[in-house]
Amino acid sequence: MRHRIAVVGGGPAGLTFAHVLHRHGCPVTVLERDPSPDARPPGGTLDLHEELGQLALDKAGLRAEFRTLSRPEGQAMRILATDGTVLRDWPARPDDRANPEIDRGQLRDLLLGPLDVQWDRDVTQVVPGKDRDGVLVRFADGRQETFDLVVGADGAWSRTRPAVSPVTPHYTGVTSVETSLDDVDTSHPDLARLIGDGSVAVYGVNRGLVAQRNSGGHVKVYVRFRAPLDWHTELDLDLADVESVRSGLLALFDGWATPVLELLRRGTAFVHRPLHVLPVSHTWAHVPGVTLLGDAAHLMPPLGAGANLAMLEGAELAEAIAAGPADLDEAVRAFEEQMWARAGMWAKITTAGLERLVSPDPAEALALFDQVQPS
Numbered sequence: 523m524r525h526r527i528a529v530v531g532g533g534p535a536g537l538t539f540a541h542v543l544h545r546h547g548c549p550v551t552v553l554e555r556d557p558s559p560d561a562r563p564p565g566g567t568l569d570l571h572e573e574l575g576q577l578a579l580d581k582a583g584l585r586a587e588f589r590t591l592s593r594p595e596g597q598a599m600r601i602l603a604t605d606g607t608v609l610r611d612w613p614a615r616p617d618d619r620a621n622p623e624i625d626r627g628q629l630r631d632l633l634l635g636p637l638d639v640q641w642d643r644d645v646t647q648v649v650p651g652k653d654r655d656g657v658l659v660r661f662a663d664g665r666q667e668t669f670d671l672v673v674g675a676d677g678a679w680s681r682t683r684p685a686v687s688p689v690t691p692h693y694t695g696v697t698s699v700e701t702s703l704d705d706v707d708t709s710h711p712d713l714a715r716l717i718g719d720g721s722v723a724v725y726g727v728n729r730g731l732v733a734q735r736n737s738g739g740h741v742k743v744y745v746r747f748r749a750p751l752d753w754h755t756e757l758d759l760d761l762a763d764v765e766s767v768r769s770g771l772l773a774l775f776d777g778w779a780t781p782v783l784e785l786l787r788r789g790t791a792f793v794h795r796p797l798h799v800l801p802v803s804h805t806w807a808h809v810p811g812v813t814l815l816g817d818a819a820h821l822m823p824p825l826g827a828g829a830n831l832a833m834l835e836g837a838e839l840a841e842a843i844a845a846g847p848a849d850l851d852e853a854v855r856a857f858e859e860q861m862w863a864r865a866g867m868w869a870k871i872t873t874a875g876l877e878r879l880v881s882p883d884p885a886e887a888l889a890l891f892d893q894v895q896p897s
């Protein structure tokens with residue numbers, strides 16, 4: 523019997539899930555809120571780990587395409603002191619395929635491939651079935667549909683999550699503001715040299731800045747600092763005004779080396795992202811017909827694991843379903859146990875990592891990199 527399966531959300535989790543199901547000939551409905559694939563900027567670069575995101579791409583049959591698009595040289599990393607002194611310089615390793623980078627937009631297009639996504643489908647509520655024929659999905663335009671299995675891959679502020687868990691994300695105490703530069707090699711050659719082939723990072727007291735090269739000479743700059751959620755109100759900044767945010771950030775990073783501050787002086791728009799997380803080891807009592815993947819299940823600090831986990835979970839759940847289990851719900855329940863164990867471990871690692879990267883003692887950040895970078 524063919525199951526009616528829907529996935530809410532067309533991010534890394536939802537698209538990998540749908541792609542692997544499609545590869546196995548299983549129909550799946552992808553419900554995405556965005557009106558089109560290019561409705562908003564896709565975001566920065568992602569490093570995909572060999573044993574997580576790349577394994578998921580194997581399961582999707584996309585490893586060869588990934589090798590063509592990805593940038594192993596993006597693994598290069600340089601750390602500066604706030605006065606600009608180079609503290610560490612790990613060069614590019616072009617043959618190292620452990621964590622190559624890929625632009626989010628490129629990854630999305632790869633995963634979209636043959637999929638027939640339903641765009642502009644804003645899910646407002648998922649109601650698990652009791653006596654009804656399946657799980658009910660309600661949409662913002664008033665429509666509703668029923669499915670045998672609804673997979674919530676709708677990110678941090680999931681509308682599917684309340685069907686299985688009352689838990690909501692909480693603020694970590696760390697805020698991130700993101701800006702970007704285009705055509706660095708031609709328009710900002712001095713900053714292109716500073717950044718190198720991969721990333722440059724600077725850590726100070728309770729704050730840090732990372733500039734990361736994407737493809738095509740595009741650079742994303744992320745600043746992170748400990749602050750109350752309403753830090754901008756306290757500083758009387760207008761988040762909608764680029765120059766207001768710029769001046770606020772330049773004041774926060776006052777005294778740092780000029781080339782580092784130039785990244786903020788020349789950045790275009792600023793995107794405010796307070797970092798929220800779900801509790802480490804978030805689980806729920808299994809609800810027949812509904813499950814979660816990715817950030818919807820285990821939102822954690824953005825330290826290089828979230829998209830990787832989301833993709834592998836999508837691929838694993840799809841494979842479990844495609845194997846045609848006698849009891850679909852039993853297969854989902856077994857998948858959840860496996861997801862919770864692995865995600866719990868990564869949530870602990872990334873939570874501890876954020877404490878060390880945005881720390882009162884900047885030497886903590888350096889020590890963390892010394893542990894994880896190849897010697």
Ligand SMILES: Cc1cc2nc3c(=O)[nH]c(=O)nc-3n(C[C@H](O)[C@H](O)[C@H](O)COP(=O)(O)OP(=O)(O)OC[C@H]3O[C@@H](n4cnc5c(N)ncnc54)[C@H](O)[C@@H]3O)c2cc1C
Binds near residue numbers: 535536818825829
């Ligand atoms: C600055 C930054 C850098 C990061 N870098 C990395 C990295 O290098 N490596 C890494 O592994 N992870 C990284 N992460 C984390 C990673 O981005 C997330 O963990 C990952 O995107 C989660 O994927 P997802 O599919 O679960 O959710 P999302 O990517 O959030 O996708 C959810 C999708 O659901 C859709 N949606 C939401 N609500 C609804 C609704 N009501 N109805 C229908 N659709 C809906 C959204 O439009 C979206 O398309 C980073 C995060 C940030 C913020």
